[in-house]
Amino acid sequence: MSTTEIPSEVTGRVWKIVLDPGAKVDEGDPILILESMKMEIPVEAPCKGIVTEICVAEGDAIVEDQIIAILEN
Amino acid sequence: MKAAVLRELNKPLEIEEVSISKPGPREVLVRPIAAGVCHSDLHFLDGSYPYPLPTILGHESAGIVEEVGSSVTYVKKGDHVITCLSAFCGHCDKCLTGRLSLCQSPEVSRAPEDEPRMKKGDETIHQFLNLSSFAELMLIHEHALVKIKEEMPMDRAALIGCSTTTGVGAVFHTAKVEPGSKVAVIGCGGVGLAAINGAAIAGAGMVIAVDMMDSKLDIAKSLGATHTINASQGNAVGEIIELTKGGCDYTFEAIGLKSTTEQAWQMLGAGGTATVIGMIPVGTMVELHGVDFLSEKKIQGSNMGSNRFRVDMPRFVDFYLEGRLHLDQMISQHIKLEEVNNALNALKTGEEARHIIMFEE
DSSP: OOEEEEEOSSOEEEEEEOOOTTOEEOTTOEEEEEEETTEEEEEEOSSSEEEEEEOOOTTOEEOTTOEEEEEEO | OEEEEEOSTTSOOEEEEOEEOOOOTTEEEEEEEEEEEOHHHHHHHTTSSOOOSSEEOOOOEEEEEEEEOTTOOSOOTTOEEEEOSOOOOSSSHHHHTTOGGGOOOGGGSOOTTSOOSEEETTEEOEESTTTOOSBSOEEEEGGGEEEOOTTSOHHHHHHIIIIIHHHHHIIIIIIOOOTTOEEEEEOOSHHHHHHHHHHHHTTOSEEEEEESOHHHHHHHHHTTOSEEEEGGGSOHHHHHHHHTTSOEEEEEEOSOOHHHHHHHHHTEEEEEEEEEOSOOOTTOOOOOOGGGGGGTOEEEEOSGGGOOHHHHHHHHHHHHHTTOSOOGGGOOEEEOGGGHHHHHHHHHHTOOSOEEEEOOO
């Protein structure tokens, strides 16, 4: 087992959390959706695994490189 | 309603029947008459800018108000409008300091727990940039549109909804180009051509268009470029330094590449300002030679031309009607919604200016 931290590539705001901790994901599955400069930007699982932590809440402001979710794979 | 839906990256849009919600209190239902197919749509189609799918692309349109929500007083059924993705809340710090295009308030969208604006059965169809104009109807916030004169042709008006405002606005508002100054614009797509036209209107003394297609450089000349450089035939940076005797006062990057952004910086003279309009793919880094900062060069971004679109767009309409803003040359073809994939493919080759989808009136 290893863990994968998922950083945000942009500064913005959390618009919608799609999956909760415990959810199984395949590579490419959207975990949450950010909003930045009027764009909705999905944050996708980089690999197959289980979501162990969502580190942000809907409405939170986030900055580039901030860890927003953790997967166990 | 009929709409062109993006379901999978790098695959053709599919023409489907999609349902659209009723206007909420501050929403407006618009029947688009014309919608431009913009190069920015390609960035989302190819995934260089990720977006939730399925979605309906399109963000450059003009149309007629069909129905308004209970609290809307600005427009009424039958008004002619241009839509704009720079939907503003009107009361955040950005709006209150006159930088409406930087408003990030979520209240212009529906909240995640609300019924989505568009659906197919139970499936949410994500609205693209609060607009989604490749569809027979658009449900948008009242602060995502501006009323225009009915004499303005809808196909030309649609261009003002994005490319014109982005290019001309970058010149007028972001860079504040001074009369007599030396300007270079890299990339002669819809936005770059608009920047060239804007620089001419602003009274720039030298307007240098840079592209790799002679056909686009010919259009650039007709919009006010005083000089053209075909970048496929030599060193564009060197040519511009020589032509301007030391570099430009203002450069504009209108493609969205690392290399051309760096060239926009290299083309500047001392004290010059580079403005990056193009959408550089997420994750791309740009490198600048640090010693250049000693010559007080500046580089800045520009989003949607730093617009205040309810002021700017009616002015651009007047510029067109007065013959100062040249939109006719920007349109290469009028097409039907079903032909949108051909238009997107044509954009990839970079040979044509703009396809406009015309909906039945």
